[in-house]
Structure formats: structure tokens, C-alpha cells
Amino acid sequence: MASSSPDPIRFGTVGSPQTTPVSGTTAAIEHIRLLGLQHLEIAWVRSVRVTDQSCDDIAAAAALHNVTLSIHAPYYINLNSQTAELMEKSDERLLAAARKGWRAGARDIVFHPGSYHNQPPEIVYERMKEKLLEIRAILDAEGVDVILRPETMGKPAMIGTLGEVLQLSRDVPGVLPCIDFAHLHAREGKVNSYEEFADVFRQVEVALGRRGLETLHAHMSGIEYGPRGERCHLPLNECDLKYRELLQAMIDFDVRGTVAVEAPLPFHVADALTLQATYRRLRDNLSGDDSAGEPEDAPAMSGEEA
Numbered sequence: 479m480a481s482s483s484p485d486p487i488r489f490g491t492v493g494s495p496q497t498t499p500v501s502g503t504t505a506a507i508e509h510i511r512l513l514g515l516q517h518l519e520i521a522w523v524r525s526v527r528v529t530d531q532s533c534d535d536i537a538a539a540a541a542l543h544n545v546t547l548s549i550h551a552p553y554y555i556n557l558n559s560q561t562a563e564l565m566e567k568s569d570e571r572l573l574a575a576a577r578k579g580w581r582a583g584a585r586d587i588v589f590h591p592g593s594y595h596n597q598p599p600e601i602v603y604e605r606m607k608e609k610l611l612e613i614r615a616i617l618d619a620e621g622v623d624v625i626l627r628p629e630t631m632g633k634p635a636m637i638g639t640l641g642e643v644l645q646l647s648r649d650v651p652g653v654l655p656c657i658d659f660a661h662l663h664a665r666e667g668k669v670n671s672y673e674e675f676a677d678v679f680r681q682v683e684v685a686l687g688r689r690g691l692e693t694l695h696a697h698m699s700g701i702e703y704g705p706r707g708e709r710c711h712l713p714l715n716e717c718d719l720k721y722r723e724l725l726q727a728m729i730d731f732d733v734r735g736t737v738a739v740e741a742p743l744p745f746h747v748a749d750a751l752t753l754q755a756t757y758r759r760l761r762d763n764l765s766g767d768d769s770a771g772e773p774e775d776a777p778a779m780s781g782e783e784a
Contacts, residue, residue, distance in 0.1 A: 486734040488546055489754040490517030492697065495747045503532070503582075504539040511543040515750055519548040519738040520584065526552065526574040530581060537583030546736060548586035548627075548695060551575035556592030557606040558637065565609075568592075572613060572626070580622045586695050586736070588656045591628045591637040602637060603645070610650045618652070626653045627695055632661035632708025639665070640678065644685040654686070657696045659724060660711060660740070664703035670720050675727035683731070694735035698724070698753060699746075713745035714752060725757045729764060 494506035495513060503520055510518050520536075522528070540547050552571045559565040576587045594602050610626065617624065628646055631638030640662060643655040657678065662669040669678065682690040700717025702709040714721065727733075739750040 485516065485754075485758070486732070487694075487728065487757060488516035488736045489750050489757070490515045490519065490545070490736070490738055491746045491750050492519040492550060492738045492740045493521040493746070494518070496744045497747060503536050507536070507539040507543055507545045507547075510545050513747060513751070515747075515754065516544070517546045517548070517736045517738060519550050519588065520579070520582070521550045522575055522578075523550050523553050526571065526578050528578050528582070533578055533581035533583075537581065540583045547579075547582065547584035548588060548736065548738065549575050549579035549582075549584045551587055551589040553590060555589045557609045558592045558595060558597070558602050560595055569609075569613060573616060576613075576617055576622050576624045576626065577620070580624050585624055586627050586654075586656070587624050588627045588629055588695070588697075590631060591642075593636055599637075599642075603642060606637060606642075607646060607649050610646060610653060614650055614652050624652075625693075625695075626650075627656035628653065629656040629697070630658045630661050630665075632658070632664035632701065632703065634665060634707055636707075640681060644681060644690075647690070648685055654690070654693060654695070655682070657682075657694065658698075658740075659696060660699045660701035660719065661697070661708060663719065664701045664708040666707075667703065670718065672720075672723040672727055675724045676731070679727060679731040679733060691731055692734045694733050696735070696737045697740050698737055699740040699749065711740050711742050713741045714749045721753060722756060722760070725753065726760055728757070729761050 490510055494503065495509050498506045498509040507518055552575065555568050555571050557568065559568050572589055579587050591606060614626065628643045629638060630640055630643055647654050668674060679691060698721065700712035700714050700719050702712050737753065739746050739753060741749040
């Protein structure tokens, strides 16, 4: 039987589960809960085209089913856009995701910071910081109480080292990281052992204190990578991610928050259930309870067995 104690980490998917019987985010929220998962990251990755009424319906469904929400903002955001026109469009995409996400009941707004465009990282960082301070001021004036979460990125050409997103979180109020462990691994082919995962959490705690570990938002999946970093996401059974070691490090550092799984369809539900079951088993073994693990009514899992 599954552990009866509350989960310090809530697991879910990025995007609606492919097994949702009807379309729509409210149906996806209900289905996430029926699957035994607890979080949904709404993937507004192409554009933000949602009415206020739809946002209100999403917020009501999330409250009814006790599902927490995050938003993945459009891919086309770039805090280092090279023209005023492109920068304005980038700003509006992030602002729209934050405004609509807040109305829909989401607190965390995940976004890709952008590209260096062959410019020195330290110069790009300053520009990115000033841009986030500007956007943050607009949202604060409107009462949009969300956390902006720049994501760690999987290609060296992209803004988003762990150090950069942690420093942004120190320099800009209302900003915290989205730590994508697949991207961290793909960027340099490292960060795939217990000690390396533990070092990530040490860096988070040094930069942000316990708050950083107690409000973590992370992405997990397998990933294919090469000399230029990330190529594509993979299911757990086709990758080298040492996810047990990662989950054990989370337990040892008493990490709390949410994990959204970005495995490709049709594997993301199965991989989310695998990660949740493995996390519960490791956590309950630590407390001396060997009975916990995969929920009895969970769908059959593809990928590596927990």
C-alpha cells in the first residue's frame, strides 16, 4: 500500500496526461488526481490564448482536486532579444503567462531565459537581471503574486547555468529557479551521481537558504545529449539518468516542493508514477516502513522498474 504520510514533494507531468479522456485543462487536472499524481504544469509553450473564464475554471478544478499548478511559459521568451521589437514581444509573452497563470491558480511561472547570442555571459547576465527587475515591477504593481522561475538549460549556447539562475534568484525578488536535472546533465555530461546531485542542493542552500530547498520546483526526465548539449528528452528506460540517487539526495537534504516530468509522450505519466513510487519507497525505507511504494491501482509503468 502507498504511504499515508504527506509527500514533501508533489509529482506530476508537464502537459496534460495523454490518458485524459477528454480535452481541456480542467479534465487534465481531474485525471492527474485519479492517476494518483498531485501536480500539473500547464504547457502554454506556443502561446497564451486562454480566457479569464477558462482561468477561473482551472483554478476551481485545481482547488477541488487538490492539485497544485505551474505554468510553462512560451518557448519564444528571450531576455536577451537583440531588437526592441523582439524584446517587447518576449516581455508580453512572459507577462501574459504570469497574469493568466495567476488567475488560473498557478504560483510558479517557468520560462527559458534565452540565448547568449555569442555575447559575454557576464554582460548578458546584467541585461537579463535588469529585464527581470522591470517585469517584476510591472507584476508587483498589478498584484500578480507569482514566482518567476528561469529554467536551467541543456545547451551551452543558452542562458541558464545553475549559477546564473541561482544568482538571479538572489538579485531579483520574486524569482526562484526551476532546476531541470536533465538539462544540467546534458549541458556538460555531468551531474549524474549522488555526490553531484548533493552538490546541487548544497549550492541552492548556500545561495537561497532553506527557503530554496523548501520551495523547489524541478523538472525530471531522461535526455539524449552530445557535445553541444541537449538533443531531446527520453523516457527513463532509454536514458542514463540515475534517478534513484537524485531522489535519495532530495530526501537526505529534506527537499520540498514539486517535480514535473517532461518525458516524451506516451511515457510521461508512467515515468511520473515511477519517480513518485520510487521516492515514496526510498523515503519510507528511511523511516523503517518497507510497505510503501507503488499505489496498488496505479497504471502499469513503462520504463525502469522502481
